[in-house]
Amino acid sequence: MLVCTTIPQIRSALQAHYPEKSIGLVPTMGALHEGHLSLIRASKQENDLTVCSIFVNPTQFNNPEDLLKYPRVLAQDLEMLEKVGCDYVFAPEETEMYPQPLSLGIDFGDLERTLEGTHRPGHFKGVGVVVAKLFNIILPQRAYFGQKDLQQFLIITQLVQQLNFNIQLKSCPIIREKDGLAMSSRNRRLNEAERQVAPKIYEALKLAENALKSHASVETAKKTALQLLNDFSVFEVEYLEIVGAENLVPLPPSMKVEEFGKPIAVCTAVKLGDIRLIDNILIP
CATH class of the missing domain: 3.30.1300.10 (Pantoate-beta-alanine ligase, C-terminal domain)
Known part of the structure; x- marks a missing residue:
């Protein structure tokens, strides 16, 4: 498993595999659990190579305290990914993804102004931008997301359709603890x-x-x-x-x-x- 921390590194590592090998992307913010690992397994079944991104994206947090407290356990995440057979990890710093302050956004219409959007204004604009960045950096054929973030999946579906990304999106079932709690x-x-x-x-x-x-x-x-x-x-x-x-x-x-x-x-x-x-x- 190769871990890359810069955009040139991950692009260079994947360059040799285009276009012969299919690539699956699992975007995450780290603090991985079995739900994330189920996405890695799904990608491995359908692609030649699997890339997992780990990036706590600041632009999707409308609550600064929530961003500060979000768990960051990269060493533990890498160990889990190695065991499950992930091929590449892209774990950039904030300055790598946002070398300048973000000055653009995406409006997802009514879909971003209901449910999560009502309580987390600006959240999906941040999600849309960072996912578009990851798609452009990794160039995957498929990308995998968990059903728990249903609204996010619909937002990204709209992103892919309206910006003509040549990517197949996969929504995978929620993984729950034995007592029913959705893994998070x-x-x-x-x-x-x-x-x-x-x-x-x-x-x-x-x-x-x-x-x-x-x-x-x-x-x-x-x-x-x-x-x-x-x-x-x-x-x-x-x-x-x-x-x-x-x-x-x-x-x-x-x-x-x-x-x-x-x-x-x-x-x-x-x-x-x-x-x-x-x-x-x-x-x-």
């Missing part, structure tokens, strides 16, 4: 008491899913899920919405799932102490 780099910041209650987030999503599948209305399903979360004073629910999975537009309160005829997502963001966790469930 932020989970390592939870204290013992918070970690014990955190699985209730997934439990609430399952309640909404089961209610919808039992022909309850959207409004009833939401109330059922929120009731569980509101029973725990440690939770601060930022949103829990039932939306179309293809565009994240909220479904009418009186609608029942069988009337919609398209995939549905139940999405939530919950603060547990000062740690913000997101999760979702897809209903085909």
Whole structure:
């Protein structure tokens, strides 16, 4: 496994492989867990070479304290990637990715002004720019993302379509702990008491899913899920919405799932102490 820290280094390393060998890219911000490793494995199955990027991107953080506290454990990440058979790692410093202050942005329209976008203004502009940079640096045939960041995946899909990137995007299933908690780099910041209650987030999503599948209305399903979360004073629910999975537009309160005829997502963001966790469930 070769670790590169500059753009010329990773470009030079990959140059010999174009165009004969296919390249899969797994963009990450490090603090890796089994969810990330599942993306590496998916890439290895479908490509000749796999590149994992590790970069805590400052332009997608609207909360400076969150950026400061984001876990950075590069040595541990590299060990995990070596064991899973990653071929290349691109781990640049901030000055390498942003030698000058960022002066451009991308507007993703209504898609960036709902759910996560409402609570994290500017977040997806930062995501769009850094992913476009990584695509241009690595030139992968495929890129892999986790379903937990559903809105991010839809944003990047729009990026690829509208800027004509010749890249196939892959969304991979959420990897969960045995108690249902979606794996996240932020989970390592939870204290013992918070970690014990955190699985209730997934439990609430399952309640909404089961209610919808039992022909309850959207409004009833939401109330059922929120009731569980509101029973725990440690939770601060930022949103829990039932939306179309293809565009994240909220479904009418009186609608029942069988009337919609398209995939549905139940999405939530919950603060547990000062740690913000997101999760979702897809209903085909």
